[in-house]
Amino acid sequence: MDAALTALLRADLLDAGYTVDRLRQLWGDEADAALARGDRVPARRALEALGAAGVGTSAVGSREQGAASILARVFLLGEPAPDDALTTALPRLGAQGARELGLVDDAGRAMLDLRPYSSIDAGGAVQWFIASDLGEVSLGTALPADHVLGVGGASLTLAALIPTEPVDSVLDLGTGCGIQSLHAARHAQRVVATDISSRALERARLTLALNDVTSVELRLGDLFEPVAGERFDRIVSNPPFVITPRVEGVPVYEYRDGGRVGDAIVEQVVRGAADHLSPGGTAHLLGNWEYRDAMGGDGLARVRSWITEAGLDGWVVERERQSPAEYAATWIRDGGTRVGSPEYDELATAWLDDFAARGVTAVGFGYVVLRQPVRADAARFVRTEVINSPLGSAPTGIGDHVLAGFRAHDRLAALDDTALLAERLSVAGDVTEERHYWPGDENPTVIRLRQGGGFARTIDADAALAGLVGASDGELTVGEIIGALADLLEVDEGALRDDLLPRVRELVVTGLLTLD
Ligand SMILES: C[S@@+](CC[C@H](N)C(=O)[O-])C[C@H]1O[C@@H](n2cnc3c(N)ncnc32)[C@H](O)[C@@H]1O
Numbered sequence: 001m002d003a004a005l006t007a008l009l010r011a012d013l014l015d016a017g018y019t020v021d022r023l024r025q026l027w028g029d030e031a032d033a034a035l036a037r038g039d040r041v042p043a044r045r046a047l048e049a050l051g052a053a054g055v056g057t058s059a060v061g062s063r064e065q066g067a068a069s070i071l072a073r074v075f076l077l078g079e080p081a082p083d084d085a086l087t088t089a090l091p092r093l094g095a096q097g098a099r100e101l102g103l104v105d106d107a108g109r110a111m112l113d114l115r116p117y118s119s120i121d122a123g124g125a126v127q128w129f130i131a132s133d134l135g136e137v138s139l140g141t142a143l144p145a146d147h148v149l150g151v152g153g154a155s156l157t158l159a160a161l162i163p164t165e166p167v168d169s170v171l172d173l174g175t176g177c178g179i180q181s182l183h184a185a186r187h188a189q190r191v192v193a194t195d196i197s198s199r200a201l202e203r204a205r206l207t208l209a210l211n212d213v214t215s216v217e218l219r220l221g222d223l224f225e226p227v228a229g230e231r232f233d234r235i236v237s238n239p240p241f242v243i244t245p246r247v248e249g250v251p252v253y254e255y256r257d258g259g260r261v262g263d264a265i266v267e268q269v270v271r272g273a274a275d276h277l278s279p280g281g282t283a284h285l286l287g288n289w290e291y292r293d294a295m296g297g298d299g300l301a302r303v304r305s306w307i308t309e310a311g312l313d314g315w316v317v318e319r320e321r322q323s324p325a326e327y328a329a330t331w332i333r334d335g336g337t338r339v340g341s342p343e344y345d346e347l348a349t350a351w352l353d354d355f356a357a358r359g360v361t362a363v364g365f366g367y368v369v370l371r372q373p374v375r376a377d378a379a380r381f382v383r384t385e386v387i388n389s390p391l392g393s394a395p396t397g398i399g400d401h402v403l404a405g406f407r408a409h410d411r412l413a414a415l416d417d418t419a420l421l422a423e424r425l426s427v428a429g430d431v432t433e434e435r436h437y438w439p440g441d442e443n444p445t446v447i448r449l450r451q452g453g454g455f456a457r458t459i460d461a462d463a464a465l466a467g468l469v470g471a472s473d474g475e476l477t478v479g480e481i482i483g484a485l486a487d488l489l490e491v492d493e494g495a496l497r498d499d500l501l502p503r504v505r506e507l508v509v510t511g512l513l514t515l516d
Pocket of ligand 1: 149150151152154155158173174175176177178179180194195196197200221222223238239240241254255256257258259
């Protein structure tokens with residue numbers, strides 16, 4: 001990759017105002033939503049209309065079109081551009097420079113996907129450029145097996161799982177276009193990004209250069225192989241976890257399938273993290289896990305056993321569970337095969353045979369956060385749970401939230417019940433209470449505590465728990481509040497204590513109550 005040409009491209013993209021907001025302004029919200037669904041027609045029509053309004057032509061080359069519009073038509077919508085249009089959009093780099101950098105072919109057609117990206121985390125807003133392979137929208141065909149994925153829904157999910165607390169070193173395992181490295185580099189001195197695909201590393205190299213990020217080192221290789229013997233403060237990975245039958249005729253997509261049987265790749269990443277995390281270091285992963293006839297059919301129990309056997313702490317959140325048939329359909333369609341076609345039937349048979357061979361009854365998908373214990377003799381904390389309620393359209397700060405949960409657990413582990421009764425707790429600022437009454441009734445039939453951030457939990461509470469949470473203002477101790485509630489509700493104080501304390505511990509770990 002030519003550094004001088006890449007610097008010219010970066011300057012041109014910045015000058016063009018090639019941003020997410022600018023594109024949405026150009027083609028409007030509806031076209032934007034259509035594009036997210038893989039339909040480029042509304043966006044194309046909107047940009048053509050802009051061109052036509054100026055010069056009576058809808059050609060990509062009309063000079064009156066803004067540079068951002070030309071870039072979008074070429075690099076997002078897959079339209080060819082004549083040299084003069086490319087030079088309008090990229091005046092420093094020029095059409096020849098664009099060809100030399102491998103951005104377009106001789107016919108002016110994009111050879112890669114180059115798009116703006118924006119995000120907000122605790123450190124503020126960022127606007128980046130992301131280079132990846134052309135997607136189905138531009139190609140108009142199914143993806144090739146060595147496709148380098150751009151930023152998708154799973155990428156955004158993982159980005160939200162990356163904590164913002166500064167660390168020295170991060171490992172980004174399976175970097176693809178480099179999106180997680182960009183996020184990770186915001187909160188780390190150095191990042192090592194690996195991938196089994198040299199093509200992915202090429203795209204990541206361009207992505208990093210276009211955003212002037214110099215703290216990321218790229219390495220080629222299988223899983224942890226390129227970092228043998230090294231440890232990191234943080235590992236982030238959206239691994240190629242898609243479960244794929246290992247039989248002839250089933251396409252192997254590098255971007256989503258790590259070439260193992262069943263969920264073995266996720267197991268390998270979880271177990272491997274133990275050898276590559278510094279003491280106290282954390283790993284933030286997405287994954288799939290199979291529910292099998294064995295082990296009582298519990299997929300989360302399988303993940304728990306990987307974590308426990310690796311000697312790690314862990315917090316696993318299952319966000320979705322699919323039947324084998326649903327799972328097969330999801331990933332066969334993702335590969336561009338239409339349900340009901342003969343090819344689909346053949347692939348679905350292969351998938352269901354593969355699941356049947358291991359007694360798979362369902363597949364779970366979710367988040368895995370791991371922590372290397374600081375002390376080998378400390379009690380392990382492994383929590384697995386199902387949270388399938390929506391987190392909002394763009395969840396942020398989940399990584400920080402989970403880390404706070406680990407720390408809350410550590411503090412609680414050091415407090416026996418007597419010590420906990422002496423603590424002054426505060427209700428978190430994002431907690432609200434909801435009460436429902438039968439018409440005319442004085443007492444609520446339902447009381448719910450709702451968490452605004454984090455995992456947006458809804459907790460069913462009774463009058464005692466709601467009273468305790470409501471009175472937790474950092475002034476009164478837990479013991480004082482329980483004493484007052486026992487008087488008010490006319491119940492035995494000891495029994496109330498036994499009933500409430502485990503629930504208080506749960507609310508502290510899940511962030512609805514905080515220890516001062
Ligand atoms: C689902 S993509 C994730 C890309 C990117 N990190 C993101 O979050 O969007 C998985 C990546 O893992 C890479 N990969 C596949 N098999 C691998 C392996 N055995 N070792 C390392 N990387 C692998 C793929 O090339 C791909 O770039």
